[in-house]
Amino acid sequence: MIDFKDLCKEYGSISALRGVSLHVPKGEFFAYLGPNGAGKSTTLRILTGLTKMTSGEAYLNGFHIERDSLQAKRQCGLVPQTINLDQELTVYENLNLHGLLFRIPARERAGKIHELLDYIGLADRKGSVVSRLSGGMKRRLTIARALVHSPVILFLDEPTVGLDAGIRRRIWALIKKIQNNGTTIFLTTHYIEEAEFLAERVAFLDEGRIIAVDTPEALIARQGTWAIDRVVDDDIKTVYFKTREEATQYSAAREESFSLRRVNLEDAFLALTGKKVK
Amino acid sequence: MYGWLAVYYRELLILKRRFPKMLASMSVSPLLYLIAFGYAMGKTVTIQGHTYMEFLIPGLVAMSSMTRAFGIGSEINISRFYWHIFEEFQAAPINNISYALGETLAGMTRAFFAVVLIILLGLLFGVVLRYDNPMFWLAIFLNSFVFSSLAVGLAMIVKSHADQAMLTSFVITPMAFLGGTFFPLSRLPVWAQNILYFVPLSHASKAIRAASFGEPVSLPSYLFLAGTGAAFFFMAVCFVNRARD
Structure with a gap:
């Protein structure tokens, strides 16, 4: 489902990624764990087409991220670390715009948006301008937006950063629900408890290298x-x-x-x- | 190619939200130019057989269509550096042509509204020109295409808001005053005229003025604008990839 091999990224003389390789099978909840600056977001940005890799190979659901970039992008949804919703537009307009970008037919788009608004508990706020929503609502909306085109892979880049414990738990429940519907989840986080609670497998990333990959239980048992x-x-x-x-x-x-x-x-x-x- | 519609739709939604404020801000500069230069200073001046007010309005049309079309660059920068909305487009399955086309059309739409506003302001001062001439609108279309494409291309390579402001100060502002907006270029020395021949706004002012006076238009000016616009648009498409780090 998600495959990458010898992925490297260099910014001038700085190596952000030093040849990372990974295979995440269909339907798995995978967490990419590491401190700030380890290369988590860089990996995710490369896989979602926001950043060019320096070298390596990467495939999403069998599509090469550069040679078949448009097809590869259709396979995945992205929840970025920074909330990048259109603050001047309404909740509905943000979701509708995303559907248009992914060329979802109008009727199907409207149905999917209403379904997602119910799913994230924002049905009664569909006409609200995004700038008037709370931080937790914006985060849920960002997740819903990534699901409008029904991706088979969902990338989440530090989805709960800056949120209080209660809202974080609600987001966790939402993400778990998404995975239960068959979506492959690739989560980057530096919250230990988040990876431990949610993930089926975890990769430890440090200074641009994967240093261990296993289930949380197996990694813990080593100690x-x-x-x-x-x-x-x-x-x-x-x-x-x-x-x-x-x-x-x-x-x-x-x-x-x-x-x-x-x-x-x-x-x-x-x-x-x-x-x-x- | 469908993606351009989504990009354009987003810009139209933003335009709709800001329309009253934008209309007010769009009218301030032209109104001041019309009062100060056209009404007060130029009351007794005639140029090429027309009152100065009649001469000024096509110039302002050319200038405003340039500045408003170029303004899309600032909007893209805010999306890129402040709201990070640009990433939503980067992660979507749309190609570079679609993105550049959507944003270029958005810039051209803003320019169109600015032009209509100047025509209405001109009417307030009792000036009616040949706005029914298709060549008048073609020149505006090409002029806004040139500067909107240029803005989209530059917005992909600038690294900050400050870079964008610098481009406006060093490229757009001098052009606005020296591109045949406020005075005929024939009043400048020949060497200056030769340099300004390569400035797209000089051709736009000339074409818009001739068309609005119902005079024969210069085909080379239209060809120059079309060629420059096509080159800038090609540059914009190529530069979209540069915005990926």
């Missing part, structure tokens, strides 16, 4: 199940254990303060790169 965080010289040192008993025994033997918790993706990333995702 252990339980972790103890200890404050040592103004820093936090973490020790990992296979079982809770091992962790408890370790802490019982020490008098210093500590906290016991389950291992998460952040630990897995930290172990591989020596740095945190955020």
Whole structure:
């Protein structure tokens, strides 16, 4: 469904991507996780035609992103990191314009827009000018817009950045619902819990390279199940254990303060790169 | 090729939303020119057998159709650098010709409204010219095509709003004053006339003025505008890819 091989992107002397390769099968929820500047958005911009790759090969549903660029673009919907709705136009006009760009016939377009407005809970705001919507509504509308042409792949670039916890959870539920309808999801995020909660597989990206790809459970299991965080010289040192008993025994033997918790993706990333995702 | 319609439709929706404000801002400069130069200063002046007001209005038509058509460049820049709406077009399955055509037509539409406004303002001052002459509208069409295409092309290669403002200051403003808008080019030295022959607005002013006076038009001016417009449009299509980083 999504295939890319040896993808490279250079901005002058700076290498944003250094030969990344990946295969995401149909219907999978895939998360691309890494700190700011790791190359997540660059990958996504290349795949969606916003940025030219320096070298490599990439296919969306079998269509080469440069040689069959128009066909490749029809396969995917994009939810960009920055909300790029037409602020002066209404909710309906924004969706209608997208449908026109993807050449959806008028009757089908109208039906799809109404269906999507119900889906995202904005049916009663279809005549509202976008600039008057809240941040969460705009984000939901951006997701709906990407679905007007019924893409088989949905790219989401940090879709919940800047949103509060409650709205973020609503967005997660919406994205999960979209995947349940058979859409392949490719999500970039630097929120650990987002990738852990939503994704079936995760790729860790660091300094333009993929350093690990696996299920969240497998990546976490590489480190252990339980972790103890200890404050040592103004820093936090973490020790990992296979079982809770091992962790408890370790802490019982020490008098210093500590906290016991389950291992998460952040630990897995930290172990591989020596740095945190955020 | 269908994509041009979507791009053009979007610009029309924006135009509809801003129309009252845009109309007001479009009328300020021409009105001031008509009052200051046409009515007050040019009251007793005649040029080539016409009152100065009659001479000025076709010049203002040429100038406004140029500036309004070129103004689409600023709109594209706001879409690119501020609202990021340009990315929606980049991610859509539309080719470069469609995008450039949609935006060029949008610039030309704005120019058309500016021209109608000047004609109406002229009527307020009692000036009626030969607006029923198809060559008058053809010259406006070609002039707006030239500058709208140029604006779309340049908007694809500028890196910021400041670059866009600089282009207007160094290219459009001098042309507006030296392109036969306010005075006949024959009053300038021959060497200056030779240079200004290559300025599209000189040909547009000449063609629009002749057509609006019901005089024989100069075919080479129309050919020059058509050729320049086609070259700029080709450049705009080629530059769309440059906007991808």
